[in-house]
Amino acid sequence: MSHTVEILSVGTELLLGNIANTDAQMLSQGLSALGLNVYWHTVVGDNPQRAKEAVELARKRADIIITTGGLGPTCDDLTKNVLAEAFGKKLVYDEESLERIKAYGKATGRPLTENNFQQALVPEGCTVLTNNWGSAPGCAFEADGVHVIMLPGPPSECTPMFRYRVVPYLHALSEGVIASHTLKLFGIGESAMEAQLRDQMNAMANPTLAPYAKEGECELRVTAKAPTMEEAQALLLPKVEELKQHFGALVYGVDVPSLEFVVENLLREKGLTIGTAESCTGGLMAKRLTDVSGASQVFKGGIVSYTNEVKHNVLGVPQELLDQYGAVSAPVAQAMAEGARRALGCDIALSSTGVAGPDKDDWDNEVGTMFVAIATPEGTHVRALHLGNRPVRARLRTQTAHHAFDLARRYLSGLSLED
Amino acid sequence: MSHTVEILSVGTELLLGNIANTDAQMLSQGLSALGLNVYWHTVVGDNPQRAKEAVELARKRADIIITTGGLGPTCDDLTKNVLAEAFGKKLVYDEESLERIKAYGKATGRPLTENNFQQALVPEGCTVLTNNWGSAPGCAFEADGVHVIMLPGPPSECTPMFRYRVVPYLHALSEGVIASHTLKLFGIGESAMEAQLRDQMNAMANPTLAPYAKEGECELRVTAKAPTMEEAQALLLPKVEELKQHFGALVYGVDVPSLEFVVENLLREKGLTIGTAESCTGGLMAKRLTDVSGASQVFKGGIVSYTNEVKHNVLGVPQELLDQYGAVSAPVAQAMAEGARRALGCDIALSSTGVAGPDKDDWDNEVGTMFVAIATPEGTHVRALHLGNRPVRARLRTQTAHHAFDLARRYLSGLSLED
The missing domain is CATH 3.90.950.20 (CinA-like)
Known part of the structure; x- marks a missing residue:
């Protein structure tokens, strides 16, 4: 797949600087690892007019729009209403989400209001992305050649929703699979690492190689695309081995967090x-x-x-x-x-x-x-x-x-x- | 002043998710404290075409554009070139910046290249924002009713540049002064705090009162606008005292970090x-x-x-x-x-x-x-x-x-x- 992605975050708290847009960072990392091109991040407040303008722009310049935030009762489900209207979709109740919201209210002891039940409204014909980490479900649909994916804003919900709901959804869009491994290095600077790899990085097409610097450490991500996971791994593993040989003791692990x-x-x-x-x-x-x-x-x-x-x-x-x-x-x-x-x-x-x-x-x-x-x-x-x-x-x-x-x-x- | 601000961040590392856009958060906090309305955050990569599109959009919907990133030699000073062209400004050498770059190279022992000297190019007639925390100067100019302010991307440069260069510049634009104090509270939830204050928050015009939740703590920011700092403080201080009385031991400080x-x-x-x-x-x-x-x-x-x-x-x-x-x-x-x-x-x-x-x-x-x-x-x-x-x-x-x-x-x- 060679898709272009825009991440559209809705939330006045971002424009006031109360929080950093870590959702956009997390999504960008994950989408890049899938080989997708993220070209734009946009943030607007809880304002229907500006959210609508942002959606109209995004649909022109991207073919995957991923939104975060604006799904809960405090913002009147702004994102869902704006997206549904922009793409001419009716909102209908999703029975499973209704049940889930009732169960969530019971488990947390919070009284439910009419607003809570509106969270179970989803665009007709969409794929509901079940939210096991909070109350508002996400959803995904395709219209006019654009894929729209809506996720809740709190990072504790957005992160698992991306990993367990969106990644499989995006894989299903793809004709092949994208797989990657990340080598973690300590004891070498990013520029020294890049200098050693520049020629082969420029020459490589599949797998590709991307270096990153992270707080005094370095990462090398190797990404391959192939019809099946086995074939993707067959492309990746010799390259991972070669890089481990090349950098020796500087590599402290592959696919490890720290x-x-x-x-x-x-x-x-x-x-x-x-x-x-x-x-x-x-x-x-x-x-x-x-x-x-x-x-x-x-x-x-x-x-x-x-x-x-x-x-x-x-x-x-x-x-x-x-x-x-x-x-x-x-x-x-x-x-x-x-x-x-x-x-x-x-x-x-x-x-x-x-x-x-x-x-x-x-x-x-x-x-x-x-x-x-x-x-x-x-x-x-x-x-x-x-x-x-x-x-x-x-x-x-x-x-x-x-x-x-x-x-x-x-x-x-x-x-x-x-x- | 009743200005509308767009923050435009330029950097492929943001779109890859290597870093979170903490510059936008820091700027949003600071601009909100000044009473300015931030309506948009936009992020584009190191790509001249998309940066140009973003600037054309921003100038239509905001009257202050603050850019971060894209000023250094590795991105060919992309932001500066795009903004200068968009607003029809020639780039000229700033002598003081040239001297500063030479001195910086000497102090850090890094060899300087032609690229480094290009950092001293600034739009003709602009206000140069001296960078004491890195090599690339910032700059500010006004054209066609829009104020453009360009800042370096690294947070260790962007943060002091905002505080010591941009805040005074924005104050000079204003007819009055904006001042604020922040009460820090521990031991009360944001919703309980807000419930106690909702009526007076809605009734207040100057000063205004804004609550924030921060990792288990709460903040209350009181902001006033007046012709002089003395008058602004005279509006603020009785309200700060009143809130301290009201919340008693829950207030652990005013204008303190932690x-x-x-x-x-x-x-x-x-x-x-x-x-x-x-x-x-x-x-x-x-x-x-x-x-x-x-x-x-x-x-x-x-x-x-x-x-x-x-x-x-x-x-x-x-x-x-x-x-x-x-x-x-x-x-x-x-x-x-x-x-x-x-x-x-x-x-x-x-x-x-x-x-x-x-x-x-x-x-x-x-x-x-x-x-x-x-x-x-x-x-x-x-x-x-x-x-x-x-x-x-x-x-x-x-x-x-x-x-x-x-x-x-x-x-x-x-x-x-x-x-």
Whole structure:
């Protein structure tokens, strides 16, 4: 399929800046992965006139229109009314949706009003996209050569609705299947990665190769189209293998969400536990490890030692090291990791210490000077980082945590700890 | 001023979903605070034809067009070329920008190419918006009754450019000044807040009142327009006082970024220190406290005790309590906070323990059952929470941390600890 997509988001809260348009981002990612071209995002408020203008524009320049928001009772089902009118569709009650709305009201204990039942009105002849994650159903229809797909706005509904309702619908439109794999890399910049691949990227047609940069990490997405899933995978897998060979230890996983997810999977496989000792990252490493559900199987705990006193008293970092080298130093990073391993009783421990800014520390270390360490039964390894002095505190902390997790996944995979 | 704004974002990375359009959110917030009506957001890729179409549309339906992105060398300064052509402006070199680009290249050690110097080309007769946060300058001009403002795309440049360059430019367009204050509330839902205010909100014209919900917190923004700043403040301040009286202890601050920021300011004022003991929040409380720069003056450290072993060994929670009540219990929350106070040597300590999901714990506690505690020199107080069982791990963790910080700000402000 070679379709052109416009994402039309309806919601005054977007125009007031109360929320970012993360629905459009999620949909764009998913549609790009399917090989569809998203050419326009448009946002309008809960205003029938401007919504109508936006629909009239979109139908001229796109052949798939995906709307988000404007389906609930507070906006009088604005999106549905405007789209139905624009494409000359009558609204009719969908019995299953009516039942579902009644059941939802009962389950949440909320009294239902006439407005709620109007949510069960859908354009005649459409495909109803059942909403198991909220009350308003989505729907899809084709008219005048344009596919219209309407989704609820809350990301907790829009995301699963896209994945479980829209992706199968779009696959059914296609003559073949589109499949992709994503390699995740750490330790190489996007421009360096792109430079190595540019020639083959330009030469490739099926599969295609697309690089992305993401908060200090890189992704390489390989996408293929074929009549069947087997054929698509047959096109993809040799290319994925080739790229894994080419980038070697820089690839930390394929189709995985994050470094910490990979680390926790490796720990689970090996029956090992982890703990953290954090200074500059201030709890971010522990927070990221516990973002993953099921973390309690492998994560024992962490110590955030923001003062020398806590480094000494809780982690047992010798006072001499703190006095001689300062808190931001390789010996202190090492002693922190070893102290965490002891105090928390974990198999491996990660530590961080550094200057996240905005100012230099008392020892005149520049902002961006960081040390991360891993303590293991076989010994401790320290990595020194110079992350540049642009004073972006959040970015420096994120990068530092990435590096600590990279040490863990290299250790657990039997790779060299040098990057 | 009663202007209509369109935000036009240029960038293929937005259409691929690599990033969310946070620039549009930030601009929308700032423009709404100025009393300007944002009616459209549009996103196009790095494609001259579609960018041109978007500009032709925008100039018909808005009288202020703010663009983000498409200014750098990698996209051939697409936005600037398209806008200059659309409004019939020649591009000329801006001497100061040329010097600045040379200096920037020198400071960052990057070699400069012809492309870099093209960034110093600006539409003839425009106001150059100096970029102190990156290399590409912004610019603003007025033509055919439309104000065009171009900003760089990276949020680390776009945000300060808006605040320090665009806001003053827009103020100069206005005949009066617009000023606003934002009350931050915790412990009340948006709908309950709105219900109490609906009648006066509808009756108010100047100042106006707008409620917002934000991740379990609420905001009330009061905005006034007047010929001078003094007159605007004279309209605002009595209303702000009245709302503070009305909502009492639920208001945690005016014009402040977050609960943790307020807590750290109160600690600094009183010369006290804080520490954390976290189970279900897994480091989030420490991470949020250390997101604020200058945290090291008041934050000593934290212990993430994800296992009973760490609760007992590091925090000194008595084994009998863990055996008798389970880890998710008021007595354990209390012992964790008191243990953190002891171990970290801080004046006050916050703790959290609960079930963040996705599943019930071994003691059959429902997801969303949480306890937070504060240990102080005068004793310890525990707050039990039942945050509902919709399995949204991140939301439950955020809310739990809010409640712990709320205990701290109430204690430090001499308010009742009951919510």
